[in-house]
Amino acid sequence: RINVDNGAPWGSPRNPGEVTELSIWLIQLGIRISFSRPYHPQTNGKIERFHRSLKAEVLDGRQFSTLEQAQTAFDRWREIYNLQRPH
Incomplete structure (x- = not known):
């Protein structure tokens, strides 16, 4: 969902x-x-926070030459975001 x-x-x-x-x-x-x-954008507060973190930690100032490079960056960040950062 x-x-x-x-x-x-x-x-x-x-x-x-x-x-x-x-x-x-x-x-x-x-x-x-x-x-x-x-x-009521606060209803989606978690996803808004996710997008803010993704932009700040992965996307700002970066360009990817290939989809594979982008996917690698997303995969690394997903590990940090889901398993290493404080919740």
Whole structure:
């Protein structure tokens, strides 16, 4: 299951709960979609924190020449983020 906000590319801010092509594709893959409360970004606080850490610790100022280089950087960071950092 993935919890998403109501904005692009997940849904429609004007019609909360309305799904996009991306959401339909995920549903077809067997991934359930749940939407946060409209206009309440704190509902997704964990994912917002995740994105902030990913940007600061992996992406800022870096460029990857290949997808393999990017994947290697993500894999290293995921190990740190999930298993080594203080929770």
